[in-house]
Amino acid sequence: MADFTRDAQRKDGLSFYCRDCRILRDEASRRKRLGPVRNNIRPRSLVVPAGHQWCPDCGEVKPLSEFPRNKRMPNGYMTYCKPCHNTRTRASLEKNGGSRNYHLRRRYGITAEHADQMLAEQDGLCAICREAPAAHVDHDHASGRVRGLLCFNCNGALGQFRDRADLMLRAADYLQRSDQTRTGAPAGATFVDLPRRCP
Structure with a gap:
């Protein structure tokens, strides 16, 4: 019974x-x-012993060391074993047009074709300095809208100025005033580079 x-x-x-x-x-x-x-x-x-997990793709029970770690999962490990996880990742990348296309779509909402078109329109150069190759996608952090392609230095400069046009204008004004001060110095004045001192 x-x-x-x-x-x-x-x-x-x-x-x-x-x-x-x-x-x-x-x-x-x-x-x-x-x-x-x-x-x-x-x-x-199916009985799964302690320290093991069942992989839905291959159907095998494997030790937890055979599964990628993931802090967001309740047990701290991914659902699929490492070989199955890698196979799924490759299939997903191929489905989305490769890793570059996948990254651009996921991060910026544009395709690799769109990025290539922007690069051609900029003649392969940075949209700001027009000197160095454009290698980075610049986007508005508030709206997520892509603005253009920049070189490493110009992209970093925008980040350092926190995308604030007022700070960048003040910096440009500062550089202009600094140049005028140098050129407006009294006749015979020399500028000496002071030696650096160790702290």
């Missing part, structure tokens, strides 16, 4: 199938209902 689950709809109050058979039938029914897309559900009858 303990091998059978309760079923209030039957006269004797017990299920027609024993527990093990009932689990197998429920599992088969669930797989049939969910279809091939969701057939990666762990079989209830």
Whole structure:
């Protein structure tokens, strides 16, 4: 009697199938209902020892060391083992047009074709200095809108000025005043570079 689950709809109050058979039938029914897309559900009858995990893709039970770490998951590990995880990652990259296209779409919302078109329109040069090759996508951090392609230095400068035009104008004014002070110095004045001192 303990091998059978309760079923209030039957006269004797017990299920027609024993527990093990009932689990197998429920599992088969669930797989049939969910279809091939969701057939990666762990079989209830499968026993997973401590320190191990079941991989839905290959269907194997492996030690946790065979799974990539992920702090966001309840057990601290990814769902798929390392080989299956790598296969899924490669398939996802190919589906999205390669790693460059995937990165640009995910981070900036543009495709590699769009980035190449922008680069051609800028003649391959930075949109600000027009001297160095444009290698970085510049975007407005508030709206996420892509503004153009910049060189490393110009992109870094915008970041240092926190994308604030008023600070950049003050910096330009400062440089102009500094040049005027030098050129407006009294005749015969020399500028001497002081030696550096160690702290």
